[in-house]
Each structure stands twice: as C-alpha cells, then as structure tokens.
Amino acid sequence: MTRRTLLAGALSATASGLLLGAASRASAAGTAASLEPLDITGPEAILGRRWIHLKLDENGRGLPVRVPLRVPGLRSASASASTSAEPTDIRVTSTTGLTRIGAAPDKPEDDGVTLRAAAGSASDLWVTPRRIGSPGVPADRLEIRTRKATAVVDVWIEPPGGRWLGADRDLQPLDLEIVAVHAALVRKGDGAEVVMWSPARDRDEDGNLKPDPDRPGKWSWTTFHMGALEASALDLVTLKTRERPMTSGTGVKPRNIFCGGHAHLPDGKLLVAGGHVDPAHLELDDAVGLHVYDANAANGWSRPAEMGVRRWYPAVTTMPDGRMLIAGGSRTPPAHEAAKNDLPKGYWNQINNDYQIYNPADSSLTPRSEARRLIDPELLSSPRDKLAVYPNIFVLPGKTATSLPLVALVETNRAWLYEYDKAKGDTPLVLAPTVYTMRGKGSRSYPTYGSNVLLPLKPGARKQRILVVGGQHEDQVKHRDITNEQKATATAEILDVDAYQPLSRQKGWRRVDGGMKYPRVLCDSTLMADGTVLVSGGTEKGWGDMNKVPVFASEIFDPVSETFRLADSAPTDRRYHSTALLQPDGTVLKAGSTGGFAHDPDTNESLFDEHTTAERYYPPYLYRGPRPAITAVAGAKEAWTTLGYDTTVALQARGAGLDAQSKVALIRFGSTTHGNNMDQRFVWLATTAQDSESYERWTIQFRTPETAAVAPAGDYMLVVVDSMGIPSSSRFVRLS
Known part of the structure; x- marks a missing residue:
C-alpha cells in the first residue's frame, strides 16, 4: 500500500x-x-x-x-x-x-x-x-x-509563572508532621532524602503531642527546651517521613540544634554547627557542639567536636580543600525589649566576630583560643556596627586554576572579600582591606533578613555575581530599630567579583533595574534546574519574631537579562522559619514557617502560626515540552556516579528537544534555613562534543569543574538542559 x-x-x-x-x-x-x-x-x-x-x-x-x-x-x-x-x-x-x-x-x-x-x-x-x-x-x-x-x-x-501545587502525589498539601525550619537534601542509599528539624513540640507522658489550650488546632511548644529536638526525613520516592531523633547515637545526647548552621561534608553527610540558646540558662552547653547527620546510619546523629563557644545563627561553608568554615553566630539571641540588646551582655555585643575550621578527615577543630577575626571593625563607620549573624559566605574561583580561591562574605548591607590560603592552616582567610557597602541603607541580615544567592558559574568566566534580594527597607539606617511595622524592600543588588582585579579594588554593588515586584523580608531565593532563581515567601513588614502582611506572590530572576518577572502565587503564607529546596525532579519544595515567634506587644496574643505542610513549585519549564533524560554517565547506568576534577566525561541522553546547543550543569545539594542556603551552587559545564547517535539519542561530552573552588567536593545533581530551556530530571554525582 x-x-x-x-x-x-x-x-x-x-x-x-x-x-x-x-x-x-x-x-x-x-x-x-x-x-x-x-x-x-x-x-x-x-x-x-x-x-x-x-x-x-x-x-x-x-x-x-x-x-x-x-x-x-x-x-x-x-x-x-x-x-x-x-x-x-x-x-x-x-x-x-x-x-x-x-x-x-x-x-x-x-x-x-x-x-x-x-x-x-x-x-x-x-x-x-x-x-x-x-x-x-x-x-x-x-x-x-x-x-x-x-x-x-x-x-x-x-x-x-509556573504553578504552586501541593507536594503530595495527588497535588494536595503534603503533611510532613514537622515544621521544616531547617531542611537539607542528603544522599540515602541509591537515592536521596530531605532531612528537616525544628524545636520540639510538647508531648505528654505517652509521647502524644499536646494541644495548645490558647490556640485551637495548634500544638504546644517549648522553644527553649534544650534537651529535645524534633527531626524527620522525607523519602523522595514514597513521600513518607521517618523520625530521626537525636537519642541513641554514640556520645550523643539530645540537643536543640534549631538555629544552627549547616552544610554538606565532602562525603555527603551534613555538618551542623551550634544551635539554640536559652538566655535563662547560659551555663548549659547548648549551641557549642558540632553534629553530623548521616542518612545511612541507624542512629543518624553523631557529635564529633565542641567549639568552645556558643554559636546561635552561625554560617557553615564547605571550602575548596574539603575543610569546613564555621563563622559568626551569637552567644545569645535578641530580647524583645530593644534596650536589653545594647547592654554589654546583650545580643548586639555578643556576636562572635571570628571563625573556626573543622577538618572532617580527622575530626579536628580550631581551638576557640586560636580562632581568628572574621571582619575588621576598624573599617566600619561606627563602633555600633557589628558583624551580623547568619552571614552568607560564598567560595569563588581565583584568576587561574593555580591561583588562591576567593571567598565573599555578605552581611547587613555590605560585603567582605578574602583569599583562601590553605597553607595558613587554621587561619586561611586573608581579608582584603576594603568593605563594599550596598546602595541600599537597610540591613539584609537577621533580624530583617532577605536572601542571597551565587548566580550560575560559567566556564572560564572572569566575574562571578552574587544576588541579594529583600530585607529591611532601603532607607532604614538604624538597623537595630526593629518593629512589626517597619517596611521591607523590593530592591535587589548584585556584587560583581572580578578575579582579575585586586580584591581591594572591585567595583562593588549595583542595583538591579526595576527590582522585584513586591517588597519582602524573611524570604527565600532558590536556584532552579535551568539556572533561574525563584524568590518566594516573606512578609512586607516586620522582622523575624514579629511580622505581618505575608507575600504570596513569587518571582523569577533571570540571570541572563538580570530582570525579575512575576511567578505564581503560593496558596500558603510562608514567613519566618520557612524553607525552599530544589528537588531532583526540578521542582522546589516549600515548607516550614512559624509565622512570628513571639507575642503581640500590644495584645499579648501569640503570633505563632506554624505550618507542617509542604507545597511544591512547578517551574514554567515543566509545562514547556517533553523533558530530556540522562540514561548513562561515564558509561554507567547507576543512580550515583563519582567524578573527579578537570576530566572529560561522556553522558548519554535522549530527548526530542536535544540538539547541538544543549547544555550540562551541576547543581549542589541544598541546605537551607532562615533564607540562607549555605550549599546551593549552580555550575554550567563546558561541553566538548555533542553527537547525535540516532533518533532523539545523543552523546554529550563535558568537562568536570577544573578545581574545587568552582565546585567544592560533595554531592551534586547533574542535569541536561535542551535548547528550549527544559532540564532533565537529575542524575546524582559525587565530586571527589
């Protein structure tokens, strides 16, 4: 026929x-x-x-x-x-x-x-x-x-603008049975899970949750309970949670690591530094410990070292040599009575302006007595200016593969730049004698935090860009004046770090034209699988413990055009203590939020409004066309592949949209809390050959990152992005 x-x-x-x-x-x-x-x-x-x-x-x-x-x-x-x-x-x-x-x-x-x-x-x-x-x-x-x-x-x-839907299989809200104040994607077996934790809710003698008599339908909390932790892990296949209590690990007793900092070790485990502090019992050893979470261990938690100082809201960063930088944090949380925070033992005078180095190879830690200064107060305009807690710290590549790596620290409304010289042992940070102040005057750190993100790295690029969004209103000069009525900012700024120029002579910050569509504080910024950035959650007014006017609308930042556009509005308010985490399937899991974390100063009514459910953001690329799929990496079809640095690797992929313009990227497993994702990193890889084998089947050769300053050792998601901007689901890669 x-x-x-x-x-x-x-x-x-x-x-x-x-x-x-x-x-x-x-x-x-x-x-x-x-x-x-x-x-x-x-x-x-x-x-x-x-x-x-x-x-x-x-x-x-x-x-x-x-x-x-x-x-x-x-x-x-x-x-x-x-x-x-x-x-x-x-x-x-x-x-x-x-x-x-x-x-x-x-x-x-x-x-x-x-x-x-x-x-x-x-x-x-x-x-x-x-x-x-x-x-x-x-x-x-x-x-x-x-x-x-x-x-x-x-x-x-x-x-x-994509779409927000429930995180469960039927697209309804997923009940995590926990308030995900902290969340991290970690390797478990041949797959991955999300570990989450928060302060423990009160339980009766039989272990049942106790309802709050003053808040119908809500649970009772004792947020300063130092001997309790509520932790769970979400299985990404079954979408079921399992409890991961800090109980029977060797040498471990329950500690409230809520308010700690965390980042991934090179072996994929999660290092948590510090935690919560009880102002009424400062003699306790809370917030002084280092804890490690191992998703594959029966007990889950271990405690390898103590820092010798309380660190509440510290930063933790994986460095190019595989060691961990632990920086800042306060020895006490702020009081709701502003005058108390200015006292000698008040919050503003108890922030640690120093750092310690943890080496996972031998579990050694810099003694507190040898910890070095992090920023130079003499470069600040007023003795009242202090280093902020939860500073955002980014590792950047140097001029060449043999140059010293660079480090950028962003806090309040300024940035500090360093070289990282591992030859200096436990004092590797070499500070440049210049402070780079943003155009906006308001603080973008806690208690009025916005969010920072290192924009995607490109092969051979001489400049790297750090984006900061949201925070205190740009005209606010008194950073210590925090009320539930103060306004947030819709501005965004970018810091260009040029590795070919001296660190003391950078151009500094520049405004993003047009800024965001909505002012927001207490928000999240999340790198998505195509390299764009999702900005979600937050409020238009207030600070951490006391805030109002939640922002439901999300926004997408395009790193190519450096512009924002509106995205879909979320069904649930996600305010203080919320998290947003990129998933291997290309969606963003949004969870947590306690609303406020105090009582209204006028009515004495509780501002708690905690959420134990999770939603999922489906970006526009999941509606654009059929997705490509990676079928093998380096000839192996296993879920996980270990790759070295500066090597050529071939992957096999299939997809109707694949062609010679398709790209390959590595995305580091995220680890986030309080708007600060201490791990997220997106690296475009150089492709050296793209060959069409047959209908819709391609072999793509790419170069792994040249050095660990481009992508520190650890666990990553590998994606192929076709020429329509549609990314594949992830394959897991460990850079070693």
Missing part, C-alpha cells in the same frame, strides 16, 4: 506566533513557517517527536496560533494521472478540551474541525490555549486524521 504522510510538524508556538521546534530554529515569533511533513508510519510519529508549545500571558490568556497542515501526497491537476488531484478532508479533534481549535482564529469549534487540504497548498488550523494542564505532561493531544492516515500531536501549554 502506498504510504501517505500528513504534516503535523515539530512545532513550538508562542502566544504571538509560531516557532519551529526541533526541526529548525530560524523562524522568528510572529511569522508563518513552512513545516516539514510528518510521516505517520515512521518512527518519529510512533515515538511522539512532534509537539506544539503554546504560552499563556500573565493574565492567563493565549492568542490563537496558526498551524498549517497539508497532505504531501496530493498533486495538482497538471501532475500525472496516477496521482490523486482530489482535495482531502483533515479532521482534527482535541482530547482534553484545554485548547480550542478552528479553521479561523475567531471561530473555534468545540467538537473538532474539518479542514480541506487542496493540492499543492496547506490548510490552516488555528489552535488557542485555554488553560494549563498538569505539570510534566501535555495539556492536550490533537488527533489529526485523513481517510488513510492518523497522527497524534501533543500540545504543551506553558504558564509564564
């Missing part, structure tokens, strides 16, 4: 026009395009290579898009008599109703449309997106039939 072919094309369409997808990328949006015919009896039709990509605008509307269809077997009347000259009917129907189709842009038909394909010409099908479907699958499927052939074309409808 003679084969008949029907055009359904490799399409990617925007709301304003048609773009060629996998077949070609030459046409511009808004122009009509001639499309290659789809042979419905060939492998491309069977495997579903062809799809249509539509986009909705910010108001949820989409314009009709022209899709020309023709039957290539038809010939004009002047052709040979053996070739049919009769027009052929093409019947098109929608299977879900999420698109509207018609023979004209203003005449959609609910029951499908019949087109007449004349010899030598195309028939126009007009497709209009109505609303999005579920993430990760086509919103609609068009059946296109002639008398002798049938083709099925998937339609993907992309919302500009």
Whole structure:
C-alpha cells in the first residue's frame, strides 16, 4: 500500500506566533513557517517527536496560533494521472478540551474541525490555549486524521509563572508532621532524602503531642527546651517521613540544634554547627557542639567536636580543600525589649566576630583560643556596627586554576572579600582591606533578613555575581530599630567579583533595574534546574519574631537579562522559619514557617502560626515540552556516579528537544534555613562534543569543574538542559 504522510510538524508556538521546534530554529515569533511533513508510519510519529508549545500571558490568556497542515501526497491537476488531484478532508479533534481549535482564529469549534487540504497548498488550523494542564505532561493531544492516515500531536501549554501545587502525589498539601525550619537534601542509599528539624513540640507522658489550650488546632511548644529536638526525613520516592531523633547515637545526647548552621561534608553527610540558646540558662552547653547527620546510619546523629563557644545563627561553608568554615553566630539571641540588646551582655555585643575550621578527615577543630577575626571593625563607620549573624559566605574561583580561591562574605548591607590560603592552616582567610557597602541603607541580615544567592558559574568566566534580594527597607539606617511595622524592600543588588582585579579594588554593588515586584523580608531565593532563581515567601513588614502582611506572590530572576518577572502565587503564607529546596525532579519544595515567634506587644496574643505542610513549585519549564533524560554517565547506568576534577566525561541522553546547543550543569545539594542556603551552587559545564547517535539519542561530552573552588567536593545533581530551556530530571554525582 502506498504510504501517505500528513504534516503535523515539530512545532513550538508562542502566544504571538509560531516557532519551529526541533526541526529548525530560524523562524522568528510572529511569522508563518513552512513545516516539514510528518510521516505517520515512521518512527518519529510512533515515538511522539512532534509537539506544539503554546504560552499563556500573565493574565492567563493565549492568542490563537496558526498551524498549517497539508497532505504531501496530493498533486495538482497538471501532475500525472496516477496521482490523486482530489482535495482531502483533515479532521482534527482535541482530547482534553484545554485548547480550542478552528479553521479561523475567531471561530473555534468545540467538537473538532474539518479542514480541506487542496493540492499543492496547506490548510490552516488555528489552535488557542485555554488553560494549563498538569505539570510534566501535555495539556492536550490533537488527533489529526485523513481517510488513510492518523497522527497524534501533543500540545504543551506553558504558564509564564509556573504553578504552586501541593507536594503530595495527588497535588494536595503534603503533611510532613514537622515544621521544616531547617531542611537539607542528603544522599540515602541509591537515592536521596530531605532531612528537616525544628524545636520540639510538647508531648505528654505517652509521647502524644499536646494541644495548645490558647490556640485551637495548634500544638504546644517549648522553644527553649534544650534537651529535645524534633527531626524527620522525607523519602523522595514514597513521600513518607521517618523520625530521626537525636537519642541513641554514640556520645550523643539530645540537643536543640534549631538555629544552627549547616552544610554538606565532602562525603555527603551534613555538618551542623551550634544551635539554640536559652538566655535563662547560659551555663548549659547548648549551641557549642558540632553534629553530623548521616542518612545511612541507624542512629543518624553523631557529635564529633565542641567549639568552645556558643554559636546561635552561625554560617557553615564547605571550602575548596574539603575543610569546613564555621563563622559568626551569637552567644545569645535578641530580647524583645530593644534596650536589653545594647547592654554589654546583650545580643548586639555578643556576636562572635571570628571563625573556626573543622577538618572532617580527622575530626579536628580550631581551638576557640586560636580562632581568628572574621571582619575588621576598624573599617566600619561606627563602633555600633557589628558583624551580623547568619552571614552568607560564598567560595569563588581565583584568576587561574593555580591561583588562591576567593571567598565573599555578605552581611547587613555590605560585603567582605578574602583569599583562601590553605597553607595558613587554621587561619586561611586573608581579608582584603576594603568593605563594599550596598546602595541600599537597610540591613539584609537577621533580624530583617532577605536572601542571597551565587548566580550560575560559567566556564572560564572572569566575574562571578552574587544576588541579594529583600530585607529591611532601603532607607532604614538604624538597623537595630526593629518593629512589626517597619517596611521591607523590593530592591535587589548584585556584587560583581572580578578575579582579575585586586580584591581591594572591585567595583562593588549595583542595583538591579526595576527590582522585584513586591517588597519582602524573611524570604527565600532558590536556584532552579535551568539556572533561574525563584524568590518566594516573606512578609512586607516586620522582622523575624514579629511580622505581618505575608507575600504570596513569587518571582523569577533571570540571570541572563538580570530582570525579575512575576511567578505564581503560593496558596500558603510562608514567613519566618520557612524553607525552599530544589528537588531532583526540578521542582522546589516549600515548607516550614512559624509565622512570628513571639507575642503581640500590644495584645499579648501569640503570633505563632506554624505550618507542617509542604507545597511544591512547578517551574514554567515543566509545562514547556517533553523533558530530556540522562540514561548513562561515564558509561554507567547507576543512580550515583563519582567524578573527579578537570576530566572529560561522556553522558548519554535522549530527548526530542536535544540538539547541538544543549547544555550540562551541576547543581549542589541544598541546605537551607532562615533564607540562607549555605550549599546551593549552580555550575554550567563546558561541553566538548555533542553527537547525535540516532533518533532523539545523543552523546554529550563535558568537562568536570577544573578545581574545587568552582565546585567544592560533595554531592551534586547533574542535569541536561535542551535548547528550549527544559532540564532533565537529575542524575546524582559525587565530586571527589
């Protein structure tokens, strides 16, 4: 029988026009395009290579898009008599109703449309997106039939701002049975889990949670209970949690490590430094310990060392040589009576301006007596200015692979730059004698924290960029004046660090034009699987313990254009003590939030409004088209692969959108609390060859990071991003 072919094309369409997808990328949006015919009896039709990509605008509307269809077997009347000259009917129907189709842009038909394909010409099908479907699958499927052939074309409808949905399998909120104040992605067996912890809720003698008599439907808390910790781990496959109490580990007694800092060790375990402090019992050894969480150990927790000083809200950073930097933190939390915080033993005068180095190879730790100063107070304008708690610390590559690595520390409204010289032993930080002050005057650190993120690193780039968003209003000069009425800022700034220039002569901070759409404090910024940044949560007014006017709307920052755009609004307010963590499937898990953490100063009513549920953010790329998939790394199909530095590695991938412009990236496992993800890092890798093996199958060769200053040793997610900006699900990689 003679084969008949029907055009359904490799399409990617925007709301304003048609773009060629996998077949070609030459046409511009808004122009009509001639499309290659789809042979419905060939492998491309069977495997579903062809799809249509539509986009909705910010108001949820989409314009009709022209899709020309023709039957290539038809010939004009002047052709040979053996070739049919009769027009052929093409019947098109929608299977879900999420698109509207018609023979004209203003005449959609609910029951499908019949087109007449004349010899030598195309028939126009007009497709209009109505609303999005579920993430990760086509919103609609068009059946296109002639008398002798049938083709099925998937339609993907992309919302500009992605979508917030429940984190459970049925897209309903997922009950974590814990307030995820701290959250980290960690390796467990051949997969990964999310470990979470918070202060322990009160329990009766039988271990049952005790309800709060003053807050119906809520639990009773004793936040300063130093001998208790509530910790759980979320299995990413089953979405079930298991308790991970700090009880029976060797040499471990329960300690409240809520308010500690944490980052991943090179072997994938999680190091936690410090914790909560009870102002009424400062003689206790709370917040002085180092703890390690091992997802694969029965007991989970161990305590390898003590720091010799309380560190409440410290920073922990994995350094290029595999050692861990533990910095800052306070010896006491702030009082709600502002005057007490200025006393000699008050909060502002108890912040540790020093750092210690922990070496996991032998569990050694710098003695507190030998801890070195972190910042130089003499460079500050006033003796009242202090180092902030939870400073954001970033490791940066030096000028060359043999140069000393660089370190940037961001706190309050300023940045400090260092060289990292491991030859100096336990005092490796060499501070540049310049403080880089932001354009905005307000503080972006606790108690009015915003969020910082190191933007994606590119191979061979001489500059690295640090983005800071949110925090105290830009006109606020008195950082110690904290009230529940003070305003947040919508501004954002970028620090460019040029490795080719002396650290004392950098250009400093610059404003991001336009800033964010919403002011916010107490927010999160999360690197997503395509290199963009999700900004979520927070409030428009207040500080940690006392805040109001939650921000539901999210925003996406594009590191290429350096602009923000609105994203979907979350269904739940996520304020103080909330977390946001990128998942291996490319979604962002959002959890936690205690609302406030005190009582209203006027009414004495509790400001607690804790959330034990989790939502998931589905970025726009999960609605854009079929995702590529990595099938093997370095010839191995196992879930985990260990890679060295500065080596060429081949991966095998399949995907309809893969081509010679596809990219490869490493994304470090995240570890976050209080708007400070101390681990997240996105590294674009240099690709050296991309070869198409067969239909939709590619071998891509890439170079691993040249040094550990580009990507410190530890666990990463490996992704392939096709030329439509759609990332694969992750494969796990350990850089060693």
